Each structure stands twice: as structure tokens, then as C-alpha cells.
Amino acid sequence: MKYEKNSDADSTPLGTGGLTIGILGVGEGRSTMSAALQSKKLHLKIICDRNEELCKQRCKEFDFANYTTSYEDLLNDAEIDIIAIYTPDHLHADHIKQALLHGKHVVCTKPFIDDLNRAKELLELQAQTGKKVFVGQSSRFFEPYKRQRKDFEAGEIGELITIESHYNADHRWFLEKKWALEDSFKWLYGGLSHPVDFIRWYLPNIEEVMGYGMIGANGKAAGLKNEDTMHFIFKATDGRIARVSGTYTSPTQPTKRDSGMSCVLRGTQGASQADYHELRYAITDKTGEEKIVHWGDSTLKYYFRFEGQSHHAGEYQNYLEYFVDSIEQSFTAYPNMQEGIGTVALLQAMDKSLKTGAPVKIADILKQYNLESLSH
Ligand SMILES: NC(=O)c1ccc[n+]([C@@H]2O[C@H](COP(=O)([O-])OP(=O)(O)OC[C@H]3O[C@@H](n4cnc5c(N)ncnc54)[C@H](O)[C@@H]3O)[C@@H](O)[C@H]2O)c1
Known part of the structure; x- marks a missing residue:
């Protein structure tokens, strides 16, 4: 096919x-x-x-x-x-x-x-x-996010001021899996890592993070051990701030009104929003023009080739081809190892903030693992 x-x-x-x-x-x-x-x-x-x-x-x-x-x-x-x-x-x-x-x-x-x-x-x-x-x-290699990045790099929204991202999903069905209820399972890594990667993509120099999380009533009733509801705020070295949220065991808004996963960029001259499952993108560009883009069925079929939207084959094809280009043309494909490790350190800092209720510096996490060279 x-x-x-x-x-x-x-x-x-x-x-x-x-x-x-x-x-x-x-x-x-x-x-x-x-x-x-x-x-x-x-x-x-x-x-x-x-x-x-x-x-x-x-x-x-x-x-x-x-x-x-x-x-x-x-x-x-x-x-x-x-x-x-x-x-x-x-x-x-x-x-x-x-x-x-x-x-x-x-x-x-x-x-x-x-x-x-x-x-x-x-x-x-x-x-x-x-x-x-x-x-x-x-997710970086999915159509609305690729378009958002392209417009951003072309200066369509001016300089970035702040970024907001969320990933909310009604994953109550997931609570029936035995390993979902083990101590080791965390929605922070399983779900929130996607919007956190968007933050890293636009604001690579995150210095500090703080957040609150809780186990919602549905998660509690099922016996979930770690947070299924979380809100975080990030601060970059240049003072810019960002926000990420996720909820995983409760119903979500109708998709005509909201998206399960979004990335919103607010710039000096415009703003843009990429929505995941809806294959939707909206921008107010630097001329003040408002545009909304929807992709159709053939794009949907390119990205999701099997049952439902559980597998991401089109995103994988996009990133594999980009990686091949990077080898053949000798450039660095991102996220590379350094960026990947930085994101894991950020997720660990978020985890620590959930436990302590206090802000956590990423440099402290990196230092703990002798990774100071990755600090900004
Ligand atoms: N959007 C995404 O990028 C995305 C989505 C889903 C899963 N993932 C990632 O994909 C990875 C796998 O997830 P999954 O859901 O397929 O898990 P899975 O358990 O269904 O599949 C893992 C497979 O690896 C095989 N395996 C384990 N050890 C092996 C070994 N030593 N040699 C050969 N085969 C071995 C297992 O037999 C199994 O078939 C995870 O890291 C997960 O985070 C990424």
C-alpha cells in the first residue's frame, strides 16, 4: 500500500x-x-x-x-x-x-x-x-508541528515570548493493565514527555522548573501509584517562561473545541497553535492575518497506517529520512544525544519538584550525574 x-x-x-x-x-x-x-x-x-x-x-x-x-x-x-x-x-x-x-x-x-x-x-x-x-x-515530525516550526523559523510570529503546551488524554482504559498500577509507571514519562519536548525544542535553555501533581479520583479508585494530573512552569536562562500540563484519567473536551495535545507559541508579532489528533494548525501572523489549516484524509493515512491512531508510522518515516539526510550531508539531526539527555534531566527535575513541592534547577540534576558539560 x-x-x-x-x-x-x-x-x-x-x-x-x-x-x-x-x-x-x-x-x-x-x-x-x-x-x-x-x-x-x-x-x-x-x-x-x-x-x-x-x-x-x-x-x-x-x-x-x-x-x-x-x-x-x-x-x-x-x-x-x-x-x-x-x-x-x-x-x-x-x-x-x-x-x-x-x-x-x-x-x-x-x-x-x-x-x-x-x-x-x-x-x-x-x-x-x-x-x-x-x-x-x-511528535516534532507530525504535520501541524512541522508547519508551526517552519512558520516560526520564517519569522511569521516574530520573536518568541512564551510557549504553552499540554497533553490530556482519557486513558482510563489503561488503568486495567497490571503494569500501569506498578510503582515504576509514571504518566510524567509516559505522557507528559511529549509536550515537554516541545518546550525544549523552542526553549532549549531551561534553567529551573516547578510543578504540582496529584492522583485524581479515578486514578485513586483504580490504585494508581503516581500522578495522573500535573501542571508545571519552566524558566529559561534568559528569563522567558513556559507552561506544560497533562491529565490522563478523566474525559477530555470535544475536539471541535479543544485538542488533546497542543503547542501554543506567543511571539512579539503573532501567535500560533498546533493541534495533534485534529491535524489542525492556526496562526495570527505578523501581518495580522488569521489562518487555520486542516489536513485531509490522505495526510491522516500517511501518518496513521494501522488501526486507530495508536502508531505513528508517518512521523517515523519523516524522522528516519531526516536522519539519513544528516548522515549523507554531514549535519546534526536533532534531538541528538545531548539534547535527549537534557530532556531526561528535565523530566527528572520535574519528578523531583513533584516530590518536594519546590523549584528544581536542571544544573543540579546534571551535576549529580557528572554531566555539567551539558549545563547552559
Ligand atoms: N510516539 C513514540 O515515539 C512511541 C510510541 C510508543 C512507544 N514508544 C517507545 O517504543 C519502545 C517500545 O515500546 P513498545 O510499546 O513497542 O513495547 P513492547 O514491549 O510492546 O515491545 C518491545 C519489544 O522489544 C522486544 N525485545 C525486548 N528485549 C529484546 C532484546 N534484547 N532483543 C530483541 N528484542 C527484544 C520484545 O520482545 C518486544 O517485542 C519504548 O521505549 C516506548 O517508549 C515510542
């Missing part, structure tokens, strides 16, 4: 171009398979998952022949340029390390790593190997 895409076409057959990729973990990695097979910039050589039945299922779905249950096979394949990692969060650091040691470029899905103790080692390894590491922060 082919999907419409707003990019220049060339005559390269799909799935055979540019650089060779192997995918590790084909749960969410299913989207990456679809993305690579539909891209003219990539050649998907092999997929890998410990679960052989899942490998077979994915191969059947995509009419693809080459799978393995051993990561070693990807690491030792000299033809593979890029390893794309979609294993559970706690395994990312080891899987990135092995890929770098075997001379591969790396794409690692968000939230990158879940333990900052591993960050310094990975930064050093990357510097030694000279290979590129890219963090798959998918």
Missing part, C-alpha cells in the same frame, strides 16, 4: 534507497518497518525481536522475509549502517552502547534512556566512535 506524501518524488523504488537499516524490537518498531519499507532513502535489511512469533507476524504483515531473534546478527552485519532501537526503555542504554561499539549509527525511540547514570558513558562512546545518535521524538 502506498501513502501520499508532500515531498519531491524521484525514481528510486521504495525500500531500496540510500542507507541500510536494521530494526530492534518490533512492537512499536512495526511503524519503523512500515516507514523504512515505504522510504526511498532506506533499505530495510533485517528486523530483530526476541519474540519469534512477533517477528513472523510482522514479516507476514509486510511481506518481508528477513528476521532474527539475536541482536548479535544486526551488530555483526557489516552492511547495516543504522540500527533503530524500539525495545523497552530500561534496555535502551545497553542496546545503544552495543550499536556504537559495532560502528553503527543509532536511532533510539523516546524517552531515549531512563537512567542518567549511563549518560556520560554513552556521550564518551559517541565521541570516540564518531557515529550519530538520534532520539526519535516523534
Whole structure:
């Protein structure tokens, strides 16, 4: 099946171009398979998952022949340029390390790593190997957010004053999963990391954060252990401020009125808002003109290729192609490892603020892990 895409076409057959990729973990990695097979910039050589039945299922779905249950096979394949990692969060650091040691470029899905103790080692390894590491922060690569960024960079809203972002979702169904009720599960990382990444994208120099959170009545009744309702305020080194909110166990507004995930930029000469599931974008530009953009069904199908809107294949295709360009044209693809680690440090600072009820400086978190070099 082919999907419409707003990019220049060339005559390269799909799935055979540019650089060779192997995918590790084909749960969410299913989207990456679809993305690579539909891209003219990539050649998907092999997929890998410990679960052989899942490998077979994915191969059947995509009419693809080459799978393995051993990561070693990807690491030792000299033809593979890029390893794309979609294993559970706690395994990312080891899987990135092995890929770098075997001379591969790396794409690692968000939230990158879940333990900052591993960050310094990975930064050093990357510097030694000279290979590129890219963090798959998918939402940046979704159509309304791409358009918002393009307009911002073109100066359509002037200089940025402040940014507000939220991600609200009625995830009461999720509370039925056993692991959702474990101590380790946090909506801060599972949900709020998306709008937090928008803040980092526009205000990279966040110095301090503070926030309040609580477990709402529905979360409490289900036995949830960590906050499902949170509001945070950020301060950047230049004094600019930003705000992020998230609620996860209660109903949301009608989508005609509101969006589950939005990013609002307020500038000196205009303002813009990108809405996620609604594929909607609005701007008051520097001339005072108001525009609202809606994308249609073909764009929706490019982004969401499977059931519902649970997988993000189009976003993945956009970021994989951007990463290939960065390798072939020798530029840095963002978020890179440094930016990814900075975002994890910010999330840890937010977590600490929830616990202490006090503002937390990001530099203090970085210092704790000998990562002062990433401080602003
Ligand atoms: N929008 C996004 O960017 C987005 C969305 C969803 C999930 N994710 C990320 O994708 C990652 C995976 O999430 P998921 O929902 O697919 O989880 P999952 O548990 O469904 O899938 C992980 C897969 O990795 C395989 N695996 C684990 N260890 C392995 C090993 N050593 N070798 C080979 N295979 C191994 C498992 O068998 C499993 O199939 C997480 O880090 C998650 O945060 C990102």
C-alpha cells in the first residue's frame, strides 16, 4: 500500500534507497518497518525481536522475509549502517552502547534512556566512535508541528515570548493493565514527555522548573501509584517562561473545541497553535492575518497506517529520512544525544519538584550525574 506524501518524488523504488537499516524490537518498531519499507532513502535489511512469533507476524504483515531473534546478527552485519532501537526503555542504554561499539549509527525511540547514570558513558562512546545518535521524538515530525516550526523559523510570529503546551488524554482504559498500577509507571514519562519536548525544542535553555501533581479520583479508585494530573512552569536562562500540563484519567473536551495535545507559541508579532489528533494548525501572523489549516484524509493515512491512531508510522518515516539526510550531508539531526539527555534531566527535575513541592534547577540534576558539560 502506498501513502501520499508532500515531498519531491524521484525514481528510486521504495525500500531500496540510500542507507541500510536494521530494526530492534518490533512492537512499536512495526511503524519503523512500515516507514523504512515505504522510504526511498532506506533499505530495510533485517528486523530483530526476541519474540519469534512477533517477528513472523510482522514479516507476514509486510511481506518481508528477513528476521532474527539475536541482536548479535544486526551488530555483526557489516552492511547495516543504522540500527533503530524500539525495545523497552530500561534496555535502551545497553542496546545503544552495543550499536556504537559495532560502528553503527543509532536511532533510539523516546524517552531515549531512563537512567542518567549511563549518560556520560554513552556521550564518551559517541565521541570516540564518531557515529550519530538520534532520539526519535516523534511528535516534532507530525504535520501541524512541522508547519508551526517552519512558520516560526520564517519569522511569521516574530520573536518568541512564551510557549504553552499540554497533553490530556482519557486513558482510563489503561488503568486495567497490571503494569500501569506498578510503582515504576509514571504518566510524567509516559505522557507528559511529549509536550515537554516541545518546550525544549523552542526553549532549549531551561534553567529551573516547578510543578504540582496529584492522583485524581479515578486514578485513586483504580490504585494508581503516581500522578495522573500535573501542571508545571519552566524558566529559561534568559528569563522567558513556559507552561506544560497533562491529565490522563478523566474525559477530555470535544475536539471541535479543544485538542488533546497542543503547542501554543506567543511571539512579539503573532501567535500560533498546533493541534495533534485534529491535524489542525492556526496562526495570527505578523501581518495580522488569521489562518487555520486542516489536513485531509490522505495526510491522516500517511501518518496513521494501522488501526486507530495508536502508531505513528508517518512521523517515523519523516524522522528516519531526516536522519539519513544528516548522515549523507554531514549535519546534526536533532534531538541528538545531548539534547535527549537534557530532556531526561528535565523530566527528572520535574519528578523531583513533584516530590518536594519546590523549584528544581536542571544544573543540579546534571551535576549529580557528572554531566555539567551539558549545563547552559
Ligand atoms: N510516539 C513514540 O515515539 C512511541 C510510541 C510508543 C512507544 N514508544 C517507545 O517504543 C519502545 C517500545 O515500546 P513498545 O510499546 O513497542 O513495547 P513492547 O514491549 O510492546 O515491545 C518491545 C519489544 O522489544 C522486544 N525485545 C525486548 N528485549 C529484546 C532484546 N534484547 N532483543 C530483541 N528484542 C527484544 C520484545 O520482545 C518486544 O517485542 C519504548 O521505549 C516506548 O517508549 C515510542
